[in-house]
Amino acid sequence: MRVIKTVKELKEFVRTEKKAGHQIGLVPTMGFLHEGHLTLANQARQENDTVIMSIFVNPLQFGPNEDFDRYPRNLERDEQLAASAGVDCLFTPDVEEMYPEPSIITMTVTARADKLCGVKRPGHFDGVVTVVTKLFHLAEPDKAYFGLKDAQQFAVIDGLVTSLNFPVEIVGVETVREEDGLAKSSRNVYLTEEERLKAPHLQKGLQLGVQAAKQGDKSVEEVIERTVSYLQDHTGAAIDYVELLSYPELDSLEKVQGKMILAAAVQYRKARLIDNIIFTVRGEC
Amino acid sequence: MRVIKTVKELKEFVRTEKKAGHQIGLVPTMGFLHEGHLTLANQARQENDTVIMSIFVNPLQFGPNEDFDRYPRNLERDEQLAASAGVDCLFTPDVEEMYPEPSIITMTVTARADKLCGVKRPGHFDGVVTVVTKLFHLAEPDKAYFGLKDAQQFAVIDGLVTSLNFPVEIVGVETVREEDGLAKSSRNVYLTEEERLKAPHLQKGLQLGVQAAKQGDKSVEEVIERTVSYLQDHTGAAIDYVELLSYPELDSLEKVQGKMILAAAVQYRKARLIDNIIFTVRGEC
Incomplete structure (x- = not known):
């Protein structure tokens, strides 16, 4: 498994895979991987030639009083888990790499965002669609995999893809649970x-x-x-x-x-x- | 030259070209073609395997008091000119095809837009980046060609591509002029x-x-x-x-x-x- 930290290297990796005619599956995550993420990776592995997983705790989707700083991170363990799930390329950029200069574009979600988790997290889904747009443009996936535990996120990304005609098929994957029914998180x-x-x-x-x-x-x-x-x-x-x-x-x-x-x-x-x-x-x- | 009016057909065309390993050049226009557009098409022809030209008068980039309705149109003549310039695929969707349902995403340009033409055309560049985003996702070009007469538009699209990591190289083409120096328009x-x-x-x-x-x-x-x-x-x-x-x-x-x-x-x-x-x-x- 290749671990890539820069946009430049990822683009080169993707270009090579595309030239080889490989179908790419993308699994965007914020890391601290659990069985839920690995289920996404497994499905991506089955349905694509090349699996890219991204690990990026996206500051844009955290509010000022939310847990960006204390969001759990363990990159070393994540690398082992991703490799064991058959991921070909693990993309782990830092914030500076994903947002190197002020963006001249703001993306705003105007529907599906003002319900459920969106009520108490204003701007959260604006941050989600922005980073997903960037990851889609960088990894150029044929399919992208998202867990249905974050059902509102899936609905918003479904609307993003339809509204802006992204050439990506998004795949919603059933929530993975502990034996007693608690959703993995x-x-x-x-x-x-x-x-x-x-x-x-x-x-x-x-x-x-x-x-x-x-x-x-x-x-x-x-x-x-x-x-x-x-x-x-x-x-x-x-x-x-x-x-x-x-x-x-x-x-x-x-x-x-x-x-x-x-x-x-x-x-x-x-x-x-x-x-x-x-x-x-x-x-x- | 193929003339395509639907998103579905265009996506199929693009998929076939991509599978054949062809590099795609896109020339987005609002039609009523003149020598300026044909210069873009000629350059795209030289630098790519497949040239897609779009003709779409985008309502989103016209203000309520602007000339959307009376913007000049002549699709029959445009088809002849595009074919003679070596265009492989002319994409001429109607408004319903490009905006079939309310978008759940609003794109706003937060820099480079509040100067020059942007001052008197609030929202104009928001409409431009939205339609360009959709066209980039539909045509999946390696390179896209824009005239430098619309230098602010070029600057905004340059910022769009950088801000959101589009996998597209944008090419600015010198303004074509009448013999007496008037820019073609x-x-x-x-x-x-x-x-x-x-x-x-x-x-x-x-x-x-x-x-x-x-x-x-x-x-x-x-x-x-x-x-x-x-x-x-x-x-x-x-x-x-x-x-x-x-x-x-x-x-x-x-x-x-x-x-x-x-x-x-x-x-x-x-x-x-x-x-x-x-x-x-x-x-x-």
Whole structure:
């Protein structure tokens, strides 16, 4: 596996691969790899000739009071894990390499961003689409892989690709979970022992909500209330939001129908966890 | 020459060319082709295996009081001219094809746009970078060709490519002129006979200004005054602006030094004309 730190070297690597007629799969990450990331890499490995993984903690998508500085990093371990997952090229630029001079272009997400995590993270998705645009231009992937745990991120990137005609197929990969159902996340390391025991209830509450939604006689409000009530009773965390929206448009719903996402975020002492279920309810004909 | 009207067909065309290992040159235009455009096409023909020309009058870059509706169009003639210039694929989408649904991304130009033509055309360059981004993603060119008559546009696109790491080399092509020095422009057809006779003085005034700048003892203000005074006396048009700025950054100058642009816009009854000279004055060591 090649480890590349500069834009110049990455462009040369990509040019060589393209000339050889190789199809490129890109797995953009912020590092501190866990099984979720490796599942993305494995799928990319199966579907492409060349797999590029990027590790870049993107300052542009962190707010001033967020955890950019203390976001967990372990590049040495990441390199071993990426190599073992069959990654051909690990791109690990520093901030100066990705943002060498002030950009003359600002990208703003005007839909799908003002819901869910976007409410408390103004500008977050503007930072996401900017770095994804840069990574797409640098790695020129045929396919790019994103986890569906960050379902809003996937919806926004889906809209980015469609709106600006990127020649990239984006692939959403199912959330990888611990045995007890907790979604894998780099931020799980911040949970206390007690919090870790209760955290799987986040997914359980969402499953209950989806069950209610599929019964067919519940309103949007009833589905949300059912979920909120379970999360309050079992997670031991403060609820940030529980929302039921259309997917991937993330529009508000008048009734429980079509392709939807039930998503929640809860706040533990040092870790904010998110999870979701994307599901479909057919309406009456 | 293939004439393609849909995004789907263009993507298929590009995919085939890429698979064959062909280098692609793109010439983005708004049509009503003149010798300036054909010079771009000729250069693209010499430097690439495959030449794609786009013709698209982009509504996003016209202000509400600008000439989108009456911008001159003549697709039949354009097809003949493009074919004769060696274009392989003429992409002529309609507005619905380029903007099929509301975009979830807004692109804003935060530098190089608030000078020269940008002052009176707020949002103009936002529209330019958006359509150029879409065309770059659709045609996937190795090189893209732009005329230096629109020097500010070239500077903005240069900044777009650098800021977002587009894998495209942009090529600026010298302005093509009538025998009397008037820059070729689709908008020249709106000049009256009398205006047409006086219009070449736009370039003459700029030449005088550059001459003054190169003497080495003139201030920025003196260079501009010299130019303004000539244009006032000879063009018979209202002066919109005369500016001397660094190039391509388009920053204000404290003294006449380095790579610069002397640019002017003048308003005739039905036609607004722009022209410029890009030149370098070495400072003292």
